[in-house]
Structures are given as structure tokens and as C-alpha cells.
Amino acid sequence: MGTSDSFVxxxxxxxxxxxxTLVVKDLNVDIPQGExxxxxxxxxxxxxxxxxxxxxxxxxxxxxxxxxGEAINKIPPNKRGIGMVFQNYxxxxxxxxxxxxxxxxxxxxxxxxxxxxxxxxTLDMVELGEFGNRMPLQLSGGQQQRVALARSLVFxxxxxxxxxPLGALDKKLREQMQYEIKHIHERIGIxxxxxxxxxxxxxxxSNRIAVxxxxxxxxxxxxxxxxxxxxxxxxxxxxxxxxxxRGKVKSINGKNCVVTTEKGDDITxxxxxxxxxxxxxTVSLRPERVEINSPDSNFENSFNAKVKELIYLGDxxxxxxxVCGNDQxxxxxxxxxxxxxxxxxxxxxxxxxxxxxxxxxxx
Amino acid sequence: MFRxxxxxxxxAGSILTTEGIPxxxxxxxxxxxxxIRAVLLVAPLLLxxxxxxxxxxxxxxxxxxDDSHINTVFPKTFKEYKKWDRQDLPSEELYKTMFxxxxxxxxxxxxxxxxxxxxxxxxxxSLLKKSKRKFxxxxxxxxxxxxxxxxxxxxxxxxxxxxxxxxxATTAGYYLNAVDLKYNVDKEVVRQKENRRIYNHTWFxxxxxxxxxxxxxxxxxxPIAYLLSTLPLKYSNLLMICVLLPFWTSLLVRTxxxxxxxxxxxxxxxxxxxxxxxxxxxxxxxxxxxxxxxIVMTQILLPFMVLPLYSVMRTISPNYMRAALNLxxxxxxxxxxxxxxxxxxxISAGCMLVFILAIGYYITPExxxxxxxxxxxxxxxxxxxxxxxxxLCAALGAILLGVMTVxxxxxxxxxxxxxxxxx
Numbered sequence: 001m002g003t004s005d006s007f008v009x010x011x012x013x014x015x016x017x018x019x020x021t022l023v024v025k026d027l028n029v030d031i032p033q034g035e036x037x038x039x040x041x042x043x044x045x046x047x048x049x050x051x052x053x054x055x056x057x058x059x060x061x062x063x064x065x066x067x068x069g070e071a072i073n074k075i076p077p078n079k080r081g082i083g084m085v086f087q088n089y090x091x092x093x094x095x096x097x098x099x100x101x102x103x104x105x106x107x108x109x110x111x112x113x114x115x116x117x118x119x120x121x122t123l124d125m126v127e128l129g130e131f132g133n134r135m136p137l138q139l140s141g142g143q144q145q146r147v148a149l150a151r152s153l154v155f156x157x158x159x160x161x162x163x164x165p166l167g168a169l170d171k172k173l174r175e176q177m178q179y180e181i182k183h184i185h186e187r188i189g190i191x192x193x194x195x196x197x198x199x200x201x202x203x204x205x206s207n208r209i210a211v212x213x214x215x216x217x218x219x220x221x222x223x224x225x226x227x228x229x230x231x232x233x234x235x236x237x238x239x240x241x242x243x244x245x246r247g248k249v250k251s252i253n254g255k256n257c258v259v260t261t262e263k264g265d266d267i268t269x270x271x272x273x274x275x276x277x278x279x280x281x282t283v284s285l286r287p288e289r290v291e292i293n294s295p296d297s298n299f300e301n302s303f304n305a306k307v308k309e310l311i312y313l314g315d316x317x318x319x320x321x322x323v324c325g326n327d328q329x330x331x332x333x334x335x336x337x338x339x340x341x342x343x344x345x346x347x348x349x350x351x352x353x354x355x356x357x358x359x360x361x362x363x
Numbered sequence: 364m365f366r367x368x369x370x371x372x373x374x375a376g377s378i379l380t381t382e383g384i385p386x387x388x389x390x391x392x393x394x395x396x397x398x399i400r401a402v403l404l405v406a407p408l409l410l411x412x413x414x415x416x417x418x419x420x421x422x423x424x425x426x427x428x429d430d431s432h433i434n435t436v437f438p439k440t441f442k443e444y445k446k447w448d449r450q451d452l453p454s455e456e457l458y459k460t461m462f463x464x465x466x467x468x469x470x471x472x473x474x475x476x477x478x479x480x481x482x483x484x485x486x487x488x489s490l491l492k493k494s495k496r497k498f499x500x501x502x503x504x505x506x507x508x509x510x511x512x513x514x515x516x517x518x519x520x521x522x523x524x525x526x527x528x529x530x531x532a533t534t535a536g537y538y539l540n541a542v543d544l545k546y547n548v549d550k551e552v553v554r555q556k557e558n559r560r561i562y563n564h565t566w567f568x569x570x571x572x573x574x575x576x577x578x579x580x581x582x583x584x585x586p587i588a589y590l591l592s593t594l595p596l597k598y599s600n601l602l603m604i605c606v607l608l609p610f611w612t613s614l615l616v617r618t619x620x621x622x623x624x625x626x627x628x629x630x631x632x633x634x635x636x637x638x639x640x641x642x643x644x645x646x647x648x649x650x651x652x653x654x655x656x657x658i659v660m661t662q663i664l665l666p667f668m669v670l671p672l673y674s675v676m677r678t679i680s681p682n683y684m685r686a687a688l689n690l691x692x693x694x695x696x697x698x699x700x701x702x703x704x705x706x707x708x709x710i711s712a713g714c715m716l717v718f719i720l721a722i723g724y725y726i727t728p729e730x731x732x733x734x735x736x737x738x739x740x741x742x743x744x745x746x747x748x749x750x751x752x753x754x755l756c757a758a759l760g761a762i763l764l765g766v767m768t769v770x771x772x773x774x775x776x777x778x779x780x781x782x783x784x785x786x
Contacts, residue, residue: 057685077688078697084689090682094704103700104690155691 006066007033007191008054008159013063015049015215023049025215027063031193036185038194038202041212042238050212051161051195056080068158083152083160088168089144091136097123097147098132104155122154125184142173149181153190162194166201178204199239203227211235227286232273233363236284243285243329249274249359257359259283263325268300269357281359287330289356292319292348299351305329307346317342323350424764427757430534436476437464441530453523458507465491466498482536482752484525484548490516524548537758542566562742562759569739572656572728573721579661580668580717581710588672588709593681606669614663618730621659625649625731651733659731664720668713675709711778719767739763 008031015024024046031037039047052058054065056077064071072080092100101119110118123129126146136144145165152160162181166174182205185192196202202209203223210220211234219226219235230236233244247261257271259281267283274281291299305323319331319342331350333342342348378386434441439460447453465473473495480487497513510517525548528536539545539552543560547553554560587606591599609617624630632646641647649655683705687697725740732738743759746752774780 055685055689057688076694077685078691078693080689081691082689084686086682086686088680088682090680090686092683092686092701092705103687103692107691107696151690 006030007035007068008193009066010050010054011064011066013050013053013060013065015046015053015058016061022061023215024053024060027217029210029217029220031191033191034189036182036192036194036205036207038196038206038209039212040196040199040202040209040238042197045212046215047195047197047210047212048163051163051193054159054193055082055084055161081155081157081159083155083157085145085148085152085160085162085165087164089136089148089165091144091147091151093136095136096132097128097134097136097139100136100147101132101151101154104151108155118154122150125153126150126180141169142177145169145177146180149184153184153188157190159191159193162192164196165194166196166198174201175204181205203239209239211238213238229272230284230358230360233282233284233360236282236358236360237363241287241330243287243290243326244363245283245285245324245326245329246362247281247283249277249279249281252277256354259359261324265303265324267324267357268354269359270355272358273360280362282361282363283357284360285352285357287318287332290331290350290352292331292333292342292350294349294351296351298353300354301357302349302351305348305350307342307344307348310342310344321348321350423753423757424761425757426753427537427755427761428533428535429754430479430529430536431532432472433476433479433529434532436468436472437461440464441526444526444530447523449524449527452507452518452520455505455507458510458517459504462498462501462506462510465494466501470495478751480525480529482540483528483546484522486516487522487525490514490522521548537754538762540755541758541762562739565737565739565742566762568653568737569722572653572660572736572738573718573724575657576660576664576721577668577714577718579657580665581714583661584665584668584672584713585706585710588669588676591669591673592676592679603673606666609663610666614726615730617663618659618727621655621662622650622731625655625658626651650731651736653732653736655731655733656728656736656738659727660721660724663727664717667716667720671712671716672706672709675712676706679705707778711774715771715774718770722767723763 008029010027010029013024013027014022016022023044027046027050029037039050041047049058053060056072056075060073064073066072067080067082092103095103098119101122102115105115105118119132120129123132126149128143128146128150131139131143131147136147139147145168148165152162165181166177169177178201181192185205194202194205203226206223208220208222209226211218211226213234218238219231221229226235227240230239230242236242237244245259245261245267247259247267250258250260250266252258252271252274255271256268257274259267259269261267269283303323305321307319307321308327309320311318311320314335316335317333319333320327321329321331323329329350380386380389382389440457443457443460444453447457468476473491477488477491480491493514494510494517498510501509507517516522528534528546528548528550536546540555541562543555543563544552545555587602591602591606594602622629626632627646627648627650629650631649632641635641636643636646649658679702683701684697687701688694692700722738723740724738725744728736728738729741729744732741739759743756746756746759771780
């Protein structure tokens with residue numbers, strides 16, 4: 001089973017708690033060694049359950065999980081050699097930071113000097129070298145988070161799992177920790193499986209992102225692909241901001257297709273997730289790919305719109321317009337002379353390329 | 364003006380409010396209303412406890428050293444007594460004061476005093492009773508010969524010497540009695556006669572039973588509390604009701620139920636005989652002995668162990684155990700090194716609670732303990748109700764209180780009182 005690019009392999013894994021509904025359905029993922037894979041999804045989408053199965057705290061109802069080619073369903077969590085950072089850290093409150101870090105090493109019966117050295121080295125890595133004798137509750141949230149990270153790495157596991165590790169931190173600290181975790185990952189090259197519901201966190205840190213919904217992976221690809229080329233309406237909507245226009249496929253022409261809205265506007269889009277003429281479809285379009293009043297005539301799509309609302313956001317102006325029967329259509333207008341001239345109620349011309357609009361499923 | 368104010372602040376060293384009143388005074392004023400409110404809220408309970416608990420307990424404890432009553436009955440005699448050389452029989456003068464104080468005192472006061480005197484030397488009570496009756500006929504002195512004629516005990520040095528133990532207004536005699544010691548007539552501390560040594564044995568047994576009950580409660584309660592704390596709420600509530608059920612049943616009913624269960628012709632033994640596990644003549648003796656006391660007290664006190672354990676365990680995140688397993692510890696190691704230390708506050712609280720309740724237990728040992736299963740509480744009740752030796756009751760109670768205080772202090776040194784958590 002073990003090939004070089006499948007360090008961790010989920011093979012047709014199902015999970016049910018009550019025997020009636022599946023929380024994870026037919027999960028198939030290959031994770032190559034050294035990858036930072038993020039499982040992203042709304043709560044209840046099955047991402048944490050998947051992580052718990054990998055850690056060994058939940059047993060798959062069907063299918064098999066392989067680690068380095070070895071089936072691990074029957075291996076108890078303490079024999080898996082997988083590090084984990086828990087939600088709210090789970091630092092042992094009755095042990096000092098040093099003792100917390102020494103715990104996995106003592107269990108592995110390393111000798112004292114070796115333990116001391118490794119604990120110190122790992123604490124230094126997370127820049128907490130002087131805090132070894134503190135109790136966890138004497139540390140700030142960010143420091144506790146680093147200790148938890150250090151503890152999951154100190155015994156040099158082959159794989160580290162992180163279950164929403166930054167959820168309890170404030171925004172600024174969270175962003176700082178994202179970079180730190182990313183840099184540590186790059187430096188020691190360990191394989192990381194990361195669970196979060198925060199898309200910007202996922203985009204910042206990951207090599208690949210698996211978007212979960214309804215117990216299934218909707219799409220698994222690198223952050224840029226996920227953002228630029230979502231393959232279904234859920235992913236397009238979940239990652240980043242997204243305009244959606246509903247309609248029916250009127251014609252298909254190679255890579256492209258034409259979707260007709262209820263109001264009769266024809267939108268030329270990439271054919272992504274529609275099969276035949278007459279299919280219902282959602283056309284997805286990023287707000288920053290729409291031009292307002294462009295003099296250029298190279299756009300396949302060009303419509304008249306009415307400005308409904310302007311929200312000033314400093315570097316850009318969020319403009320809500322009504323176009324093709326959708327009055328929740330957002331355009332990001334850079335804060336230049338163009339934006340300054342917009343008025344609520346004004347009529348404008350919107351244009352975008354066919355290659356930027358994607359005809360997806362109904363969602 | 365603002366500048367002046369700054370100057371004022373720095374020179375006077377106190378900060379002023381905008382209106383120029385010192386900040387501390389102003390704060391006190393603002394807080395006074397809250398303080399009065401707090402005092403008023405607490406006052407009813409405080410007064411209730413003061414009059415129904417603290418004052419009676421204090422009064423009771425004083426009785427353990429109090430020896431003043433007898434001094435009010437025989438003030439002149441005791442004054443005269445101090446002149447006696449303790450070598451030969453006392454002088455006519457001492458006999459005379461004793462004669463008049465016995466003759467002229469009220470019968471009730473003499474009776475109470477004679478009970479006390481009997482503790483110092485048995486025989487005093489009957490002597491005084493007889494004397495009180497016969498002294499009426501004696502009209503004039505000399506009294507010494509006439510008293511000895513009434514009862515020869517008046518010529519016995521032992522009786523006169525024994526008074527020496529009682530002349531002070533306070534006595535340690537009750538405490539000595541409580542640990543199988545006593546004053547002899549010369550006020551030297553000696554051991555009780557062999558057949559009267561009962562308390563040291565009972566003290567030992569009381570501690571043994573309390574420790575065993577505590578240990579059994581912990582052994583039985585810990586797994587239950589663990590299960591309760593890990594189950595989903597709907598199941599744990601049901602189980603919790605089972606644990607609390609004993610609380611809602613009368614103590615007496617439960618104790619009597621145990622008597623039905625455990626006696627030799629009881630349910631438990633019958634089942635064993637019926638299923639041929641033991642022979643009819645080898646029935647276990649589970650009732651009216653120490654075993655019965657331990658079994659029944661363990662069952663009755665179990666909720667007091669489970670509740671604090673449960674409330675502490677519920678706050679221990681399941682992620683601690685998961686983290687320990689994840690870090691490579693075996694389930695047993697993870698439990699011992701991670702879970703158990705985090706449950707110590709619950710263990711401490713449960714053990715303290717059960718031990719304190721057990722050490723003073725009375726009704727259960729009384730009913731199921733037989734002769735062998737009696738604890739110190741039973742002796743306190745016995746002296747309180749039957750012999751009316753309240754001084755000894757108070758001394759036994761005070762020792763119990765003292766031992767608990769010492770244990771509490773030791774516990775505080777070892778574990779730290781802040782580690783107790785009742786919920």
C-alpha cells in the first residue's frame with residue numbers, strides 16, 4: 001500500500017456514531033510526506049472526526065487508514081507515534097512546562113540528560129526557553145499554545161495533528177502563530193494535518209486544503225487553485241467572497257458554455273460542473289475580477305447594473321450592485337478616481353472575462 | 364488652582380476626589396451601604412448559629428474541665444481541708460465544717476456533689492446519702508466520734524485524701540478518664556484498673572473503622588464517579604439518582620434493612636446456603652459486630668465520597684487523557700500520572716468528609732455493631748443519657764474535636780487546604 005507519495009492514506013473510510021447517519025462518507029485521501037494538509041469546513045462537516053480517527057480516538061466504521069503503508073485501525077493511540085495539538089491545548093495543569101514536554105520522552109524511557117536536552121531544544125524553538133519552570137496556567141494563551149506545539153513535536157513524531165489550535169487566541173496573535181507554525185513546518189519538514197473552520201488560516205498555512213462538507217471532501221487542492229478554480233458551488237462560496245448568479249445552461253461550446261438567467265441575460269462562462277444543455281447552474285465570479293465602466297471591449301460579458309450601496313473600506317470600496325437580477329452582487333473597486341466617482345443609484349457597466357466566471361452546480 | 368491641587372496631593376500623600384474629599388474617605392462612604400447590607404443578610408443565620416450551636420458547644424466543652432459545683436457545696440470544708448497535713452485523721456474542726464455543710468445543704472446539691480465525689484473515690488455517694496439522713500439526729504459536738512459512729516468510712520483516710528483531687532475549681536480528671544487514666548487519692552496520675560480500661564481500645568477501634576470506611580468508600584466511589592463524569596448527561600443523571608437515593612431514605616430504614624440483609628438467618632446468608640456455597644451451620648456472622656458496622660457505614664457514607672469526586676472529575680477535560688495517550692503513555696500510566704493527580708482535590712474532599720462523619724458516627728454502630736462494633740460516639744451517648752457524666756462526655760467530645768483539628772492541620776501541611784473542592 002505504501003507508495004512514496006502516500007504517507008497517510010484514507011481508503012474508503014466511513015464513520016457513523018449512531019448507525020443511522022454517516023458523519024464521514026467514503027473518504028479517500030493521500031497525504032505525501034512533509035505536506036501541510038488542512039481540513040477546512042463548517043462545524044459538523046466531519047473534519048474533526050476524520051482527525052480523531054487518524055489519532056486513534058475514534059474507530060472507522062468502514063475502510064482503513066494507512067500510515068507509512070501500515071494499516072493502523074487496530075493500533076491504539078499511544079502506539080501510533082503521532083503528535084497532536086488539542087483544542088484548548090490540553091496541557092497537564094499539575095505539571096510544569098518542562099514536565100509537560102518531558103512526559104512523552106519519559107514514557108519512551110529516554111535517559112535524563114537526553115530528555116533535558118530535547119526539552120530545552122524544543123522550548124527554544126518556540127522561544128519559551130526561560131519558561132520551563134512555570135505552570136501552564138501561569139502562561140498567556142499564546143504561550144500555552146506554543147507549549148502545546150512544542151509538546152507535540154518534542155518526541156519527534158512522524159506526523160503532527162492540529163485540532164483548531166488557534167481558535168482560542170485573539171486575531172492578532174492568531175495571525176502571528178499561523179506564520180510561526182508555517183515556519184516551523186518548513187524548517188523541520190514534518191507532515192502536518194491541520195483542522196480549522198477559518199478559511200484565511202487555511203489559505204495562509206497549507207500546501208493543500210481539503211474542503212469538507214456533509215461528511216465528504218468537496219475539493220482537495222492547493223490554496224490558489226481552490227480560490228481561483230473552485231469545482232462546485234459550495235467550495236466557491238466557502239472560500240473567499242463570491243458572486244453567484246443562477247440560471248440554466250443554454251448552449252455548450254467546448255470549454256465554455258452560455259448560462260441564461262431568469263431575466264434573460266446570457267453569461268458566457270467556463271464549463272466546470274454542468275453536463276448538458278438545460279441543466280440548472282450557478283455562475284460563480286470573484287468580486288475583484290469584475291471591471292466597472294471599463295473602456296476595454298475584450299470582455300465576453302458586459303451588463304448594465306445599478307449601484308445599490310457603497311461601503312468604504314480604505315484600500316477599496318465594496319460596491320453592491322444589481323445585475324442580471326441579483327441585487328447582492330459585490331464588486332471590489334480599488335480606491336482610485338474611479339471609485340471616488342461612484343454614487344449610489346448610478347448606472348454603470350460591469351464587464352468580466354468568460355475565463356473568470358465558472359458555471360458550477362446549483363449548490 | 365489645579366496646580367495647587369496637584370501640590371496638595373503630592374505633599375499630603377493622599378489623593379483627593381474632584382470635590383476635594385480624600386479618596387479613601389469617599390470610597391468608605393460609598394462602600395458603607397454595601398457593608399451594612401452584607402451584615403444584615405448574614406445576621407439572622409449568625410445569631411441562630413451563635414445561640415443554638417456555638418454557645419451550647421462552648422458551654423459543653425467547658426464542662427470537661429469544670430469542677431466548680433462541688434466547691435459551692437463545700438466552700439468552708441475545702442478551705443479548712445487545705446490546712447490538713449494528710450498524715451493522720453483530720454482534726455475535729457474539719458469534721459465539724461463537713462458536718463454542718465452536709466447537714467445544711469439542700470439534698471439536690473449534695474446529691475450532685477456526691478456523684479462527683481464518687482468519681483474520685485467510689486463509696487462517697489452512699490456515705491453522704493446515709494450521713495445526710497442520720498446527721499439530722501445529731502444536735503451538738505464533738506462531731507468526729509459521732510460521725511464515725513454513723514459510718515466507719517468517716518475514719519478512712521482514703522476518703523479524706525480523695526477530697527484533695529476536687530478542691531480546685533478545674534480538673535483534668537475527665538480527660539484522664541477518657542484515655543483510661545485517673546487520679547488516685549493522692550492526685551497522682553495512674554492507669555485505670557485492668558477491667559475498667561475501655562476507652563483506649565474504643566479510640567483505636569473508632570479510628571480503625573473510620574479509616575477502613577473511608578478507604579472502602581474511596582475504592583467503591585472512585586470508579587462510579589469516573590463513570591458518571593464520562594457518561595453523556597442523560598445516563599449520568601439517571602445513575603446520579605441511584606447514587607443519591609440513599610440520601611432520600613431515612614438512615615434508620617436503611618440500617619434496619621441492612622440488619623435484615625446481614626443477620627445470620629438473613630437474606631445474604633440464606634442465599635449462600637440455598638445456593639450451596641456454604642453449609643447451614645457455617646453461616647457468616649455479619650451482624651452485631653465490627654464487620655457489620657463497617658459494611659453499613661460504607662454504604663451510608665458512600666454518597667459523600669461520590670459527590671465531591673464527581674464534581675471534580677467533571678471539570679477534568681477528557682482531552683488530558685487523550686493527550687497523554689497521544690504522547691505515548693499506556694492507558695494505566697496516563698490514568699496514574701495525569702488523571703489521578705487532577706482528581707486529588709475530589710479525593711481529599713471526599714476522604715475528609717467521610718472520615719469526619721465516620722469518626723463521630725453513633726446510630727449505626729449502636730444498631731448493628733453489637734458489643735464489638737461500638738465506637739466512641741456510643742460511649743458519649745451512653746454517658747450523656749445513662750450515667751449523666753457530662754464532664755466525661757465533654758472530654759471525649761473535645762478529644763474528638765482536637766484530633767480532627769490536628770488531622771486537618773497535618774492534611775493542610777501535606778496536601779494544602781486549597782486543594783479541597785466540593786463542587
